[in-house]
Amino acid sequence: MKILVCITNVPDTTSKIEFIEGNTKLNTASIQFITGPYDDYAVSRAIELKEQTGGTLTVLNVGTAETEPTMRKALALGADDAIRINAEPTDAYFVAQQIAHIAKQNNYDLILMGRESIDFNGGQVHGMVGQMLNIPSLSPVMKLDLEGNTAKMLREIEGGKEYLEAQLPLVLGCQEPIAEWKIPNMRGIMSARSKPLLVVEPASPEMLTAVSVFSLPPAKTGVKMIAAEDAASLIALLQNEAKVL
């Protein structure tokens, strides 16, 4: 069983987001970067599957050298090796191309990633990779078990859940509760630096999108408190101000 987990290196959810260079670039100066939370679940499940099947686990990230601590965390958790594609991951198509390029050379049985990154929140990469490799892709997968070459999955759908079965190889976008997130143990941390971390240049430079400008969401306005007995004022506000009635 060869497993590939693609991880993202994203700003911590508590970071203060600021843009620079005419609102075209994120100011990374004082931002703490973390593994994408959905990717964390994918890594955790992959480690469990690796242990069950006795397979190998590779982590992949499209990013610059600053992302290596995030990759070493995955190695500390139990991945066997890591591949970093040395490029800024700004475009979903570009990222998917890089992953597909590596995957084609290595014949992974299972490619896992978070359902979406939490910076651009595109949620497109797993679908694109599936298309490029001509194998099925499914997302968001909440439960994943393997029986031989068959993956048994639970997926969230509009208004409910569905149970699915598919043959490997597969590309899956993961979300909780596919596994409990794991904490790197001390021996894992100490051995992470001695595990292979291969840096490769991007296979194809093609990008389909470019950022014109970023803008922050408007600041939240204050809450208006209406006394419980004053329903008339509430209705008036909903009709005239919020214009929802």
Added chain:
Amino acid sequence: MEAIQNKELIKGGEFLIKEIEANEIFIQEDFSEEQLMMAQSCKDFIAKEITPRLNEIDSQKDGKLMGELMTKVGQLGLLSVGVPEEFEGLGMNFNSSMLVAEALGGAHSFAVAFSAHTGIGTLPIQYYGTQEQKAKYLPKLGSGEWKACYCLTEPDSGSDANSAKSKAVLTEDGKHYIINGQKMWITNGGFADVFIVFAKIGDDKNLTAFIIDKEMGGITMNEPEHKMGIKGSDTRQVFFNDCKVPVENMLSERGNGFKIAVNILNIGRIKLSASVSGGSKTALNHAVNYAKERKQFNVSINTFGAIRHKIAQSAIRIFATDSANYRCGQNIDDAFEAFQAAGMDVAQAKLKGFEQFAIECALMKVHGSETLDFVTDEAVQIYGGMGFSADAPVDRCYRDSRINRIFEGTNEINRMLAVGTIIKRAMKGELDIMASALAVGKEILSVPSFENDFSTDLFAAEKKVIKNLKKTILMVAGAAVQKFTTKISEEQEIMMNLADMIIEVYVAESTLLRVEKLIGIKGELAYSVQKDIALVYLQEAVTNIENAGKDAITSFATGDELNGMLMGLKRFTKIAPFNKKDARERIAAAVIEKNEYCF
């Protein structure tokens, strides 16, 4: 560690008479990626396993919970950070275990259980055990399979530990000791498998230490104590009733127990300072978050100067504690290496290293625990009325803080111990304080010097202030020792004054050196807030040292001697005026923007 260059090995207490360069000290910003990842694992462990169960832990309804959490933290390898590799540990240096202690310091009662197990529970075996004892116990204590506790205190023997009444009597066949006695305040007592027990053999003057396995029998205990804070810490009275211990379970030699107890407590003290720094950060973070959410007069209360002042003061003290803690931790690590290089075995070298820095360990125990008390008190104040509610998180911070000034030697005992050790070493000639004190005495009588007053080097003026503060201490201590000679230790109020002065100069200097080192790496612009912190701390240290010095000298000097010393005090505590209010505003703004302690 490569960051420390041109290092000359410094002795414990020598900071009082030596000028230290910034690149000679270790700062927490020097920690490697692996060490930071270890600290992150600790924080993740708290978030995942501890914070959601704080009430459950404190209720102690599930008597097994704390033991299970200790097993889990053991599985992560966190109980074996300092255990030698030979005994299946990670064999990391002392500063790494300081970092882990700090990172777990915000775990309330769990932090106490963790510290007791890894410190006073495991270290006596690690440093004093025979090869067989280490091989039997350390792997299982490091993995968390066995949990340990430390039984020293008795109902009538607390600070005066060597007066313990527990007895060990050799059996006729010479194969066992029969131990009888009552111990109290035993942390982890309820779930421990291994007990480090101190008892007296016959009419010995000094205690002897034993390693007792629970399964040896003869151990009973009371229900957990009801406490003001750290309610989840399983603290019990433990009774040894004809507990039969094989002679090979004696730790070190007969009569060595008191020495073991004292040396192990030295280590515990500096680690406690690291741990309470983690607790201080947790309390401050609660307060900063609340101050942002809480609105009065239509604005967040974090916009008010009075609140911002509290946030800044808390951050300053935490930063200062960390600066001195990791400086001291590295000094201890360096001493280990030097003693080992001189041919000592590992355990002996470690003990010597801790003994060498017993002064700094005691000083930091006091400073760290008093910082935690200050920070939690201000956190409750920032919460206002809500802070008095048992539902607010700062309620637990406030209650849990208080014990830290009491255990591991009360802060009063530690103050006296630090000053007493300095005086003792000076008398023995191990610390060349006498010559420096004499030089200061002469300087008071001479015309003030203006040399170096115009240097433009970073912190040149502040370093001169530190140098003068050290002179203040030498002046006051020198005069006091001259006056009271060997009876100085009976003058407890003066010993307290001296300890306060010494703490302030050690911490102020450490803070200044940390910031100087940081600025040397990335420039002044990147560390302007840290610079504010160092400058505010120094201003306050000067005021505190002046006050404590005046307290001391007016208590024992009169007439011309008093006037001469008061003039010396004035001269040596001179510092250029500095706008502390604006500096605190910048510090508070940085913390509020990040929504947490961020240095």
